[in-house]
Amino acid sequence: MKKLIIASTSTLHGGNYLEYLKPALAEHFKNCSSLLFIPYARPGGISHDEYTQRVAGFFAQLNITVKGAHEFEDSAEAVANAEALFTGGGNTFLLVTQLYKTGVMTALKDAIDKGTPYLGSSAGSNICGLTMQTTNDMPIIYPPSFKTLGAINFNLNPHYLDPQPGSTHMGETRETRIKEFHQFNTQPVLGLREGSWLEVKGNTVVLKGDLPARLFRQGKEPEELETGSDLSGLR
Template sequence: MELLLLSNSTNFGSTPWAHAREIARPLVEGRTVVFVPYALADHDAYTASIAEAFAPMGADVVGLHTHDDRAAALASAEAVYVGGGNTWRLLKTLQDGGLLAPLRERVLAGMPYLGASAGTNLACPTIRTTNDMPIVEPAGFAALGLIGFQINPHYQDPPAGSRHMGETRETRIREFHEENDIPVLGIREGGWLRVSGDSTELGGATARLFRAGEDPVELSPGPVRI
């Protein structure tokens, strides 16, 4: 498999994909990228913005929603990018269209898969570690299962001296591990995970790895084993 999974597509004060452009370029350059815009409501505007962001990488972008036969579009795609937004809406739309299985088959066959935020959640076994509100109700939580662990994009550490009494991100992940045994990788802003065959590399930022019943482990950019 060839995966590039971003915590976020845009860093503060920068342009979309600027922080991951060079790692993404070999996956998309000279290719037509099928963009899955379903995490946001305005598919046309979202696709136009992604086409602009991918142009410097030498890629053409076409929205999946513009195809009459969307399963066939995935089956013939050269690369796929699944954008961020609301993970619940993204999953439900793909479920309703019967598109999860054909997308997974193409990725397992070697087609590059790029995801950011909700698109990164979709690569996990389930969407149970998303930060998003369930604005729609999917048929289940199972996602593509391209990797054997969960990711929590936009992972945030509690600010020093904060008086906020609500749950921290770490608290919520610990609650997840009270009911689930699968590892969770919290990727901070600007971070990405590059999976190529059996190798996995963390880049762009540090991350925090959570396992049930263990203390979290800080991971630095470089090869990682999860």
């Protein structure tokens, strides 16, 4: 049975790393004593070691030890043998490139399908959708494919931002970009606002957090979904 927490972000404004998710993560990983972290997205270009140390500092509070996938000669094998998994945020293009290069993409999908508890934040959440094409990130490297894990039957846009009334910003809004995506692609896109996450148990997908999410479907007006909404049938 799939067991995933798919979070828009790792850190809320003014909060500490993963702090807002701590109660949910304590429950999600309650039977785990170790976790394998996938640091490939490298936010701001930090090293894999630095990123892994940040994650280890948080999970020590839950009495869970952390090792990075980069520490293993065969990272795909490490994923297959992991008790729990976490893919952090950063640049999705870089993350997906490394997942394919190391063979971890397939290993990660297999581990999720067999029920290994998984946490994703930001880029690590983007890869849970059907493709990575609704990421906000710059294409700093060219991945072999835009296809990702397909752990859920739609795409995500983490860090979703609503247009600000009175703003003088002349660039595209997130809504505009998602509408552009739907000119060529049919799958729904869920805009996850900061502090929101999806909880996946088996085939059940439920929106969690304090804020609604914004659902985009090809040829339809966007829809606001309240927290607690069941997205299991969305496809």
